[in-house]
Amino acid sequence: xxxxxxxxxxxxxxxxxxxxLYFSGxxxxxxxxxxxxxxxxxxxxxxxxxxEVGSSKDKLLTxxxxxxxxxxxxxxxxxxxxxxxxxxxxxxxxxxxxxxGKDVLIEVVISAHR
Amino acid sequence: xxxxxxxxxxxxxxxxxxxxLYFSGxxxxxxxxxxxxxxxxxxxxxxxxxxEVGSSKDKLLTxxxxxxxxxxxxxxxxxxxxxxxxxxxxxxxxxxxxxxGKDVLIEVVISAHR
Amino acid sequence: xxxxxxxxxxxxxxxxxxxxLYFSGxxxxxxxxxxxxxxxxxxxxxxxxxxEVGSSKDKLLTxxxxxxxxxxxxxxxxxxxxxxxxxxxxxxxxxxxxxxGKDVLIEVVISAHR
Numbered sequence: 564x565x566x567x568x569x570x571x572x573x574x575x576x577x578x579x580x581x582x583x584l585y586f587s588g589x590x591x592x593x594x595x596x597x598x599x600x601x602x603x604x605x606x607x608x609x610x611x612x613x614x615e616v617g618s619s620k621d622k623l624l625t626x627x628x629x630x631x632x633x634x635x636x637x638x639x640x641x642x643x644x645x646x647x648x649x650x651x652x653x654x655x656x657x658x659x660x661x662x663x664g665k666d667v668l669i670e671v672v673i674s675a676h677r
Numbered sequence: 678x679x680x681x682x683x684x685x686x687x688x689x690x691x692x693x694x695x696x697x698l699y700f701s702g703x704x705x706x707x708x709x710x711x712x713x714x715x716x717x718x719x720x721x722x723x724x725x726x727x728x729e730v731g732s733s734k735d736k737l738l739t740x741x742x743x744x745x746x747x748x749x750x751x752x753x754x755x756x757x758x759x760x761x762x763x764x765x766x767x768x769x770x771x772x773x774x775x776x777x778g779k780d781v782l783i784e785v786v787i788s789a790h791r
Numbered sequence: 792x793x794x795x796x797x798x799x800x801x802x803x804x805x806x807x808x809x810x811x812l813y814f815s816g817x818x819x820x821x822x823x824x825x826x827x828x829x830x831x832x833x834x835x836x837x838x839x840x841x842x843e844v845g846s847s848k849d850k851l852l853t854x855x856x857x858x859x860x861x862x863x864x865x866x867x868x869x870x871x872x873x874x875x876x877x878x879x880x881x882x883x884x885x886x887x888x889x890x891x892g893k894d895v896l897i898e899v900v901i902s903a904h905r
Contacts, residue, residue, distance in 0.1 A: 565738055565790055567764070573754055574769035578738050580697065580790055583808065585739045588770030624793055624806050625813045627900075629772050633890045640801055650795070655802035656816030656900045658857050659890025662747045662773025672741070672770045676793055676808050679852055679904055681878070687868055688883035692852050694811065694904050699853045702884030743886050776861045776887025786855075786884045 568616050577616045582677040584618055588629075589673075594666040598630065599638030605671050606646040618675045620646065623653035627672045633659040639669060682730050691730045696791040698732055702743075703787075708780040712744065713752030719785050720760040732789045734760065737767035741786045747773040753783060796844050805844045810905040812846055816857075817901075822894040826858065827866030833899050834874040846903045848874065851881035855900045861887040867897060 569576035574587045589608050591601035606620075613619050630639065636657065647653075653673065663670045683690035688701045703722050705715035720734075727733050744753065750771065761767075767787065777784045797804035802815045817836050819829035834848075841847050858867065864885065875881075881901070891898045 565736065567766070570763065570766065572763075573758060574740075574766050576768070578768050580738055581695070581809070585768045585788075587768040588772075622793065624808055626802075629770075631889075633892065644801060649798065649800075652795070652798065652802050654804070654806050654813045654815040656857075656898065658816075658888050658898065659892075660772050661745075661775045661889045664747065664773075670770065670772070674813075679850065681880070684877065684880065686877075687872060688854075688880050690882070692882050694852055695809070699882045699902075701882040702886075743884075774886050775859075775889045778861065778887075784884065784886065 576612060579616065583624070584616055584675045584677065586612065586673045586675070588670045590663065590667050590670045594668070597638060598632060598635030598668045599642045601668050602639045602642035605669065606642060609671070609673060613675060617677055621648065621651045622675045622677070623647065623651065624674045624676060626653045626655045628655065628657045629660045629663060629670045630657060631660060631663055631668055635668065690726060693730065697738070698730055698789045698791065700726065700787045700789070702784045704777065704781050704784045708782070711752060712746060712749035712782045713756045715782050716753045716756035719783065720756060723785070723787060727789060731791055735762065735765045736789045736791070737761065737765065738788045738790060739768045742769065742771045743774045743777060743784045744771060745774060745777055745782055749782065804840060807844065811852070812844055812903045812905065814840065814901045816898045818891065818895050818898045822896070825866060826860060826863030826896045827870045829896050830867045830870035833897065834870060837899070837901060841903060845905055849876065849879045850903045850905070851875065851879065852902045852904060853882045856883065856885045857888045857891060857898045858885060859888060859891055859896055863896065
């Protein structure tokens, strides 16, 4: 059985199955900021979202980071490693894609456990 | 233990582990259609495939939609939300990529439970 | 509970939850080679990594292949199918992305079970 959380017109923000939590892609609210700023915003949104479904950043399993400007990866890494304690880092893949929507530099998809 | 379904020369269409079903990427058969048409075809193929492995569209966990023309996202959303009842919508991420093969506008990767 | 393996400054190479193993993206060490050569190197690295966490190529669940030159897909398929016995092939999706880092033609993200 799956439990779905936070419905929007096109997805649920989180779907829970067993004790695994799957998340929809998250982007920054203020996309006028650079990659580091956008990543930091996403981390804040994920903190809130994880808390709302009974998890936390210490329980991440995987993270897929889709970016549109690979040259700003150092700023992304700074924000990412400032957010998650080293011993809790999830798996990661960073992929340079063509388009994430106007001015969106990064979109993050995570999974976590309870 | 994993159970593999529907072998092709390069992948299995579905791999089952516990009560989670992982799916290979699915594209439309008729790629002369626009994004909405290609998405609708994919939904039909997924319906069939889900049924063949004992699941259904009400049991989707995640969906990752890779597209080559983000401007046609509204048509994609129309086909997507026409297919899945609102309360069953899975998580979703839509990524604009560079190339999915000739004339392919969208490729969908899902997971589901039994 | 999750068990994390092989920490680097930005991720863990493998995160284990239940009896599922999630892997970070893997690229070739020698990126002067073509897609077939880079894919073969990745397969070798995955063999080692799978062994180190108590799994093997016969236990793959999913594979996502991000590539920057779709025209070299035949070479990628050759290396891929030479590596995995047909009956053990995981699910697969191959996506043509914009940038994986300098000269990187392919990055592979897998999951497996114990």
